[in-house]
Amino acid sequence: MADIDEATEQGMRDRKKARTRDSIRTAAFDLFEEQGFEKTTLQQICHRADVAHRTFFRYYPTKEALLFGWDFGQLVLDAFAAAPPELDLWAALDHALTATDGQWEEPVEHTARRRRLRRDFLDVQSVHNYALVVIDVFAQRTADLAAARLGVDPIADLRPAAFAALFTGLVRRHVLVAQDGSTLTAWADAYRDVLGAARTFAH
Structure with a gap:
């Protein structure tokens, strides 16, 4: 009881x-x-x-944080971490984007409004700076998850950081540049066309 x-x-x-x-x-x-x-x-x-x-x-923590939310990027990272262990890093990313339908944040009622406001105010210096901090944190979390998937030391092995750098570059463009509402999946497809050879880095 x-x-x-x-x-x-x-x-x-x-x-x-x-x-x-x-x-x-x-x-x-x-x-x-x-x-x-x-x-x-x-x-x-x-x-x-x-x-x-x-x-x-x-x-x-700040007024700027309202435009990003506590779960910023977590949806994709959770799906990446949950991808089948036999998948390499890029295949796990494909799995994550498919599982989340390219959604960066939980698709709840306020998400579209927050995304629109974020785009509207990205030219405000404090918002732009906060976005960079958030993306840096995302990069570190991505590297840690990549290292866990590979079973390697993230300091001694460069592959997790290399993967995180590539993926975070995609994310940076999506968050800071995608004013047309392009989805994360669309950006990933564009990066895949240009960086297709990068898949070999995960092997």
Whole structure:
């Protein structure tokens, strides 16, 4: 009985956290659309979402993080990690893109809005800089997962970093340049046409 009560309480806490996160995000997106990113302050976001500043920072480290989300890129990386172990790195990437239908983020209700706002404000210096930081973190996570798939030391063996550099280059173009709404799969196809020989690097 105690386990059931604990599970119920945990479920309630999780739902409350999700509501708070949604409230902050919705308030911020509304303000971004109404008056622009740079003119929107954290104080305004917190006021509209009816949360304290310290609550905001429990969910988002910066205002810029609202345009990327806590799960940025995780959908593809999870699928890459879950690809059958017998696949080489490029085949595992193909598997991941197929499994996610080329979606970079969870296709939930707010995703399209966040992606549109991100594109709208990428020319804001702080947003652009934050994107570069996010992409650098993604590169390291990719290298770690590639090393795990190969069963090698990511420092001693250059292949994970080489793969991560190539894949992250694709991601960088997709995030920073793809203003036409091109999917991650479309960018991957373009890279595959140009860098087809790179598949041998994974062997």
